[in-house]
Amino acid sequence: MLGVGLDQKLLAPSQLVVHVTPEVLAHHLPPDAMTRVLASALSAGQRGEQATPERLFESLSPDVLVDSVPLEVLWRCLDAAAERAGIAGDRSGEGGHS
Amino acid sequence: MNAPNRRFAYEALHSGLELELVTPDDVIAHVTPEVLAHHMPIALKAKLLQASLSAERVTPALVLEVVGLEALVEHAPLPVLWACVRACAVRALQSQADDALSSSLGIAAVTAAMAGVGGNGAGSMTDDLQLKPSKTARPMALRPGSSPPRISTLSPRSQVMRRPEAPAGPAASGAFDVARGEEPPDFEIVEETEVPTRARTPSRAGGLDDDTRPGSKP
Numbered sequence: 275m276l277g278v279g280l281d282q283k284l285l286a287p288s289q290l291v292v293h294v295t296p297e298v299l300a301h302h303l304p305p306d307a308m309t310r311v312l313a314s315a316l317s318a319g320q321r322g323e324q325a326t327p328e329r330l331f332e333s334l335s336p337d338v339l340v341d342s343v344p345l346e347v348l349w350r351c352l353d354a355a356a357e358r359a360g361i362a363g364d365r366s367g368e369g370g371h372s
Numbered sequence: 373m374n375a376p377n378r379r380f381a382y383e384a385l386h387s388g389l390e391l392e393l394v395t396p397d398d399v400i401a402h403v404t405p406e407v408l409a410h411h412m413p414i415a416l417k418a419k420l421l422q423a424s425l426s427a428e429r430v431t432p433a434l435v436l437e438v439v440g441l442e443a444l445v446e447h448a449p450l451p452v453l454w455a456c457v458r459a460c461a462v463r464a465l466q467s468q469a470d471d472a473l474s475s476s477l478g479i480a481a482v483t484a485a486m487a488g489v490g491g492n493g494a495g496s497m498t499d500d501l502q503l504k505p506s507k508t509a510r511p512m513a514l515r516p517g518s519s520p521p522r523i524s525t526l527s528p529r530s531q532v533m534r535r536p537e538a539p540a541g542p543a544a545s546g547a548f549d550v551a552r553g554e555e556p557p558d559f560e561i562v563e564e565t566e567v568p569t570r571a572r573t574p575s576r577a578g579g580l581d582d583d584t585r586p587g588s589k590p
Contacts, residue, residue, distance in 0.1 A: 296421030297414075305409040308417060312405030312424075312435075319430035327425065 276348060277336035285355040287327035293351045294343055299334075302342045307334060373446055381453045382445040389441070394460045399441075400432035402456035403448050411447045412439065 279285035303311070314333040315325035323329075331339075339348065356362040373379055388394030409417070416439055423438040424430045436444070445453060 291425070295418075296425065297418040299421055300414045300416075300418035303409075305406070308409035309404075309406040311421065312408055315424040315430040316400070316405060316432070316435070319427075319434070322429060324428055325424040325430045330421075330425065 275352060276340060279352060279355055280331070280336065284359050284361075285351060287331040289355060289358075290331060290351050291327040293347050293354070294339065298343060298347055302344065303334075303338075304342055307338050307342065310334070373442060377450055378445055381450055381457065382442060384457045385445065385453065386441060388457065388460055393464045394456070396432035396436040398460050399444070399456055400435055402452050402459070403444060407448055407452055408435070408439070411449065412443070413447065416443055416447075 276285070280287070280290075299308070299311070310333045311330060314329060318325050318329055353362065373382060385394060385399065389396075389399075408420070412420070420435065420438050423434065427434055
C-alpha cells in the first residue's frame, strides 16, 4: 500500500518525511538500514548533491519501512495522502455516520 | 567521558584535527556510516539525519560537526578510533620521511648544478664527491695504479726464498725455513703492492728485506 502510494505519486517522499521523521527513523531503523541511509547521504555529498527526502527514501524500500517504522506512523502518512488526494472524503461526515 | 582510554583517544583525535594531521575524511573513513548506525545513540542519529536533510551537502565535516568529536569518541569502538589515529600517524611520518628525502635530493640537484656550472675546480671536486664511491669502497683492482689481482700457487715470500742469488745464511734457514715450510700450499689471491717488481729486486739484493714477519731478521 505504501509502495503503491509512492508509485502513484499519491504520497511524495517529502510528505512521508513529515511523519517518518529523522527521529522516528533513528528510533526504529535497524542499523543496516541506517547505514545505507547515512552512506547514501555521504556519497551524495561527495558528488556535490544534496541529501533530499527522495534520496533518503530511495535507500529505504517500503518493505523496510513497514518492517521497522511503527504502523500508526505509516498509517498517518497514508491517511494524510488520501485526504490530499480527495480519497478520504469528508471526515466530518464520518462522525455523522457513526 | 570518564574512561582514561576514551579520554586518550579523544585527545589524540582532537590534537590531530587541530594540527590538521587528521581530517574529518579520515575520521569518517574509519567511523563509517555502519559504525555510526550501530553505535551512536538514537538522539544523535536523529540529529544527524535531520542535519543531513537540512544541509546542502552531507560531508564528513558536517557529520563530525553534528555528532561532535566527544560523542563520537564516547560511543564508537576504541579499536576503530585508534585505527584512525594510527593511519594518520603513519601517513604523517611517511610524509615527513618523504620530505626529508626530497630535500636531500634537492641538495644533490643543487650540487649537480654547481658541478655543471663551476669552472674553478669546485665542479670536479663535487663531481668526485657525488659520483665516485669512497676509496675504501672501491675494489682494489679499480684503484689508480693498481693491477688486476693475480693468482699464484705460491706466496711472494716463497718466490723470494727460491731466488738462486739469495745468499745462504742464517736468515735462509732456521726458524724462517720452518715457518715457510708451514705455509699452506693452497692457491691464494695475491695483491700486488704499489712498489714495482723491478724496483724490489735490487733492494732485496742489497740486503733490505721487505719481510714483515715477526721474528729475527738478518
